[in-house]
Amino acid sequence: MSALETNTMTNEPILKVEHLSMRFGGLMAINDLSFEARRGDITALIGPNGAGKTTVFNCVTGFYKPTMGMVTMTQRSGKKFLLERMPDFEITRDAKVARTFQNIRMFSGLTVLENLLVAQHNMLMRASGFTILGLLGFAGYRRATEQSIEIAKYWLEKADLLSRADDPAGDLPYGAQRRLEIARAMCTGPEFLCLDEPAAGLNPRESLALNELLRSIRQDTGTSILLIEHDMSVVMEISDHVIVLEYGQKISDGTPEEVKNDPRVIAAYLGVEDEEVEEVIEEIEEIQETEGGQGGKH
Numbered sequence: 001m002s003a004l005e006t007n008t009m010t011n012e013p014i015l016k017v018e019h020l021s022m023r024f025g026g027l028m029a030i031n032d033l034s035f036e037a038r039r040g041d042i043t044a045l046i047g048p049n050g051a052g053k054t055t056v057f058n059c060v061t062g063f064y065k066p067t068m069g070m071v072t073m074t075q076r077s078g079k080k081f082l083l084e085r086m087p088d089f090e091i092t093r094d095a096k097v098a099r100t101f102q103n104i105r106m107f108s109g110l111t112v113l114e115n116l117l118v119a120q121h122n123m124l125m126r127a128s129g130f131t132i133l134g135l136l137g138f139a140g141y142r143r144a145t146e147q148s149i150e151i152a153k154y155w156l157e158k159a160d161l162l163s164r165a166d167d168p169a170g171d172l173p174y175g176a177q178r179r180l181e182i183a184r185a186m187c188t189g190p191e192f193l194c195l196d197e198p199a200a201g202l203n204p205r206e207s208l209a210l211n212e213l214l215r216s217i218r219q220d221t222g223t224s225i226l227l228i229e230h231d232m233s234v235v236m237e238i239s240d241h242v243i244v245l246e247y248g249q250k251i252s253d254g255t256p257e258e259v260k261n262d263p264r265v266i267a268a269y270l271g272v273e274d275e276e277v278e279e280v281i282e283e284i285e286e287i288q289e290t291e292g293g294q295g296g297k298h
Ligand SMILES: Nc1ncnc2c1ncn2[C@@H]1O[C@H](COP(=O)(O)OP(=O)(O)OP(=O)(O)O)[C@@H](O)[C@H]1O
Pocket: 024, 027, 029, 047, 048, 049, 050, 051, 052, 053, 054, 055, 056
């Protein structure tokens, strides 16, 4: 978990989405979408309801097979994975992509610590050699168990959950459950972490704790993050890069500041009809020019 591990062997973007399309019957949910997520960045995918954000996530994480297009992930080592061709469990296990869901999914009857140990099941099974003898006798399995407890403790501390380690996960307040989900994803040692609305339902204090956790993940592990988020205070505060979708297409792509001031984005969020967009863009540009002019006079 040292910062040294964040050194990258390749400068390629961690994720390249090229000409992605996803059709559900007669509905084109994603239409020829291309974008990149840079290594080490927090990239946010935003857009009005129904814009196609979750569909993109599901294509990246293997829950959907896209109708067309390529989704390439490049690991630090330079190894490439064509995610659109892989089943979801291989995307997690081999490409090292972890995700959380819009609705919290965890084992609410298990303790907080147990949830983090279950997440490391794959690693423990490999250490057992997939045999009962391995489980009972191998020193390698014992070492792996100790290591998985250490990893769990590290993420419990990072997520500010150490004092709740032995409580049933279902007893945690909502914001803490969201942090537990992220800690659980991090226990699998991902290179790319996909978070579906991590701030949904959080109060302002919980949102701040979430921002802190995500920043520390980026800084301490170099894990790249892709998140869908409606809470603009979270997006603007922590993202390095924002991509805006509307009707399955990209309408803006840049820094939070660039996107915030993009008239097309403002029009999309105001829910303006297609034929009125040009008009609204002109009005917004006029307002921006006036404000810019006034700013210069001060
Ligand atoms: N499994 C599916 N079958 C049919 N239509 C779907 C399916 N999943 C998504 N859609 C449709 O695709 C479009 C994009 O949906 P998606 O959930 O990706 O949008 P979103 O931007 O994530 O929305 P929200 O912000 O409301 O979660 C919507 O019109 C939705 O109804």
